[in-house]
Amino acid sequence: MNKVLITTLLSSLLAIPAIANTAFTNGKDAVSYRQASFQLIRHNMGDIQDMIRGNVAFDAERVQRRAEALALLSQLPWESFTVPGAQEAGGKVKPAIWNNLPEVQERGEKLAADAAALLAAAKTAEQAEIRKAFGDFARNCKACHDKYKAD
Numbered sequence: 001m002n003k004v005l006i007t008t009l010l011s012s013l014l015a016i017p018a019i020a021n022t023a024f025t026n027g028k029d030a031v032s033y034r035q036a037s038f039q040l041i042r043h044n045m046g047d048i049q050d051m052i053r054g055n056v057a058f059d060a061e062r063v064q065r066r067a068e069a070l071a072l073l074s075q076l077p078w079e080s081f082t083v084p085g086a087q088e089a090g091g092k093v094k095p096a097i098w099n100n101l102p103e104v105q106e107r108g109e110k111l112a113a114d115a116a117a118l119l120a121a122a123k124t125a126e127q128a129e130i131r132k133a134f135g136d137f138a139r140n141c142k143a144c145h146d147k148y149k150a151d
């Protein structure tokens, strides 16, 4: 390998740390990562809710696609609360959250478990099963928001 090529390769490798601030090292990024995850949860959940309410035609394959997204998305927000600097970075959280992180984590795990159950129900394509699993999943949101989300 010639010297010019090596230098070029090295400088492109060295350029990588220029984007080193990520949601897992930077409090402000952690807040946007969390809020973005919640927004995607809301959109995917809303589509299933529309189908359950009859606003949109029921489509078992579409429910399954949304439930697959929710099973993944419901795992994402929680890590962001433990990133160094997250507390100082703000977000619309009640201060009580910072003294109760293990409980928040448990609630997050419960949401993810209920999302997995919703996905299992979606795979049966049985509307009654989907409705029940959806109700269980949805109950988590308000319970946690009342306690930890600021208006």
Ligand code: HEC
Binding pocket: 031, 034, 035, 036, 038, 039, 041, 042, 045, 090, 091, 092, 093, 094, 097, 104, 105, 107, 108, 111, 137, 138, 140, 141, 142, 144, 145, 148, 149, 150
């Ligand atoms: C374990 C607690 C918890 C659970 C469960 C939870 N949330 Fe939240 N949610 C929060 C907190 C805390 C915030 C504020 C985050 C911030 O601004 O940093 C929030 C914010 C949001 C936001 C606003 C995001 C933004 O752009 O500012 C939406 C939308 C949302 N949640 C939807 C949901 C939905 C839908 C569910 C249920 C499927 C849910 N959340 C479940 C804690 C929770």
